[in-house]
Amino acid sequence: MTVRAVLDTNVIVSGLLSPRGKPGELLRAVGSRFELVWTETLIVECRQVLARPRIAKRLGGRGEVAALALARLVALASMIEGDRLPVGRIVPTDPDDDILFGAALVGGARFVVTGDAAVLGVGQFAGIRVVTPAEFLDSLG
Numbered sequence: 001m002t003v004r005a006v007l008d009t010n011v012i013v014s015g016l017l018s019p020r021g022k023p024g025e026l027l028r029a030v031g032s033r034f035e036l037v038w039t040e041t042l043i044v045e046c047r048q049v050l051a052r053p054r055i056a057k058r059l060g061g062r063g064e065v066a067a068l069a070l071a072r073l074v075a076l077a078s079m080i081e082g083d084r085l086p087v088g089r090i091v092p093t094d095p096d097d098d099i100l101f102g103a104a105l106v107g108g109a110r111f112v113v114t115g116d117a118a119v120l121g122v123g124q125f126a127g128i129r130v131v132t133p134a135e136f137l138d139s140l141g
Contacts, residue, residue, distance in 0.1 A: 003034040003140065004078070006104045008097075008114035009045045011133055012073070016050070016066040017058055022133040026113065027069065031076040033140050037107030038077035041099055046070060080107040090125055091118050104128045111136055 007026065015023035030036045049055060050066055059066050080103060091097035097119050100112045111129050113136045114120060122130050131139065 003111070004037050004107060004109040005034050005111040005113050005136060006037050006042075006100050006107065006109050008100055008112065008116060008119060009042060009049055010115045011113050012046050012070075013049050013055065014115060014133075016062075016069055017055070022137060023115070025137060026133050027073065029137075029140070030073055034136075036073060036077040037080060037103055037109040038074070039080055039099070039103045042103065043070075043074060045096075078107060090122055094118060101125050101128060111139070 011023045011026060014021065015025075015027040018024055019027075047070070050059070050063075050070070056063060090101050097116065100114070100119065101122075103109070104112050105126060105128070109128065111131055112119065113131055113133055115132060120130055120132065124130060
């Protein structure tokens with residue numbers, strides 16, 4: 001059985017900024033070691049974050065490479081529709097983060113992978129484990 005996971009935008013952006021770190025390792029593992037569950041909402045968020053001046057500056061001349069990497073992720077991902085949850089808020093500090101759990105539920109993902117302390121604080125929701133990139137890589141073996 002293929003492991004399915006939702007990667008938070010902060011993990012994807014971190015992986016594009018620092019390809020040698022754990023988030024970068026995760027991006028390289030998409031499609032071979034696990035299946036990325038993604039929504040149009042999350043893709044738009046990634047594009048918006050990558051376009052922020054301070055992020056674009058950190059990417060420097062690698063902006064085009066980051067755009068190509070994002071396109072590769074889109075091509076490899078299992079795209080789903082319906083990332084809004086009918087229940088109350090899960091992440092108390094940012095309701096936008098609830099989309100991660102909606103995507104995981106609809107897409108049958110067992111993990112939400114994030115570096116966000118508030119999302120990590122959820123721990124688990126409806127059988128979905130919330131883990132760091134390092135913890136997720138460990139779980140993949």
